[in-house]
Amino acid sequence: MSSSTTRAEKGKKTVLERKRARFGLLWALPTAILFIIFMVVPTINVFRMSLFKWSGFSDDATFVGLSNFKTLAGDMNFVHACQNTILLLVVVTSITMPIAIIFAAILTQDRIIGSGFLRFVMYVPSILSAVVIAAIFSAIYDQKDGLLNGTLGFLGLGALQRVWLGDQKIVIYSVAFAMVWQSFGYYMVMYMSSMAGVDRSLYEAASIDGAGKVRQLFSITIPMIWQNIRTTLTFFIISSVNLSFVLVTAMTNGGPDGASQTILGYMYQQAYTNSTYGYGMAIGVVIFLFSFILSLLVSQVTKREIVQQL
């Protein structure tokens, strides 16, 4: 901790250094303690309890090794929840990210009427709670008098009316739309601020060379902000695992008949409602590993040579 080279020269400095070390330790301690109690210990518990068979409340937890994981592999509900989560991640990411980038590019490059207000409105969903968003989409998707079916009926498109949240085949896409609706504005604003940092003269040069707007987007804007896209992409995918859970739980509670259940929702159901705590924690372990591997994968796949801005 203390540097031994300076100690020989000045005895005084060690005293100061020791004082500073004590001061640092004192003020870092509350954070360290709370962090250990409320984050480290629970995380370890997820892994530890996945090896037990335990209801969570009784005192008899029996060690069962990897048996919970074996059961998981054959649990069709679990497999289905995984499929739903991955489907949501793929669909929502591949729609949200392009929308956010293109909208940000339009707003920074073109003169759009009311751009400030548009940006203001598009950011609103990212400050609303999952419960409010779920309630809004319940109103939109309502079977009888919902905004969507009501409008379709009014336009004479009654044939397109659906039971948006009650149809096992459609429900997951209805949820996906809500997720895109919720998140694109946040990422758009993020990309706008990094696009504002791109040197304007690059676009001048490009347009003199006759490059169109689309070409400029792919050849200048995206490469210049690639590092930002990379980090936000990892962040987005990881947070979507969570967002899909909080939205689905409030919107459909996994229904109808488990058709929209997510992996986190299934963990919650098993551990909390169903009181098969050990089994739920095995799902928790899978979620931890899944998000860890996923973020490694994303950062590997998106690795590019960084374009330096002079």
Place this chain on the structure above:
Amino acid sequence: MTNETKTTKGAVFKPAKARGSATSWTVGRTVGQIVLVISALTIFVPVVWVFFASFKDKSEFYGSPWTLPKGLDWQNYVDAFRDAHLGQYFGTSVFVTALAMVLALIIALPCSYVMARFDFPGKKILKVAIQGGLFINVNYIVVPIFLMLVDADKLLYDIFPDGFFVNNPVMLAVVYAATSLPFTVFLLQDFFASIPKDFEEAALIDGASQFKIMTRIFFPMAMPAISMSMLFNFLSYWNDYIISMTLMTGDNRTIQVGLLNLMQTQKAATNYGRLYAGMVIVMVPVLIFYAIVQKKLLQTSTMGGLK
């Protein structure tokens, strides 16, 4: 990493050709304008619709959803506030959110300062742990946290037979604050590390104590970073329902959980007015807050993500 100096309205120099396309309606610009306006409308219309619907009485919910309410009927608000207890839950939420923000700040702020500018044993481990903590979502570990609190209650059964840790708004605030520490410390520490070293040395020569230097010189300087981290913390505390639903199993709820229950019961009773009034009650504080700080929020939302 980011530059917030220029926004769309900033002084932007464009070549003659580009300038032409910015003022005249080219195909690309027209399409862009239309697409953006439609996208904004998909957000604007449902949110505003909820405000209108909250004034409708029960009979007005049959038929087309697009009819305007006949008048300003405040009955839904009275029902939501009193009968559905949203008034009480609102108070609980305000208390929990405020306490959690205060706790997060007084714990994270000195810690970020010493982590950025002091050497002490265990600093490296703490730094790595906190960065790792950024990737742990609270919802992954909320069930073990709940059981931990249940166990703690069992230990204290002789002193608090009714339980102390579960169903306690103070504990909920502590859990909120503790689980948001990685984010808060990470953000603030970045800021403290960016201040030149001379500041401290000058103050030390003046004979000020370490504590005084920290609280009188560095904390005021960190105001921008503090307000930003508190902004994001406010939103995550106020909007959470998973943690509060798990840790507050009794009658005392936060407003989000109260709204969720309202949503589930009103669906069956087809009495939507109360639900929409409840949504307005939940949304309004956040929207007012957003309108006030939106400039800051829109500028700095880059920091909300992991950098």
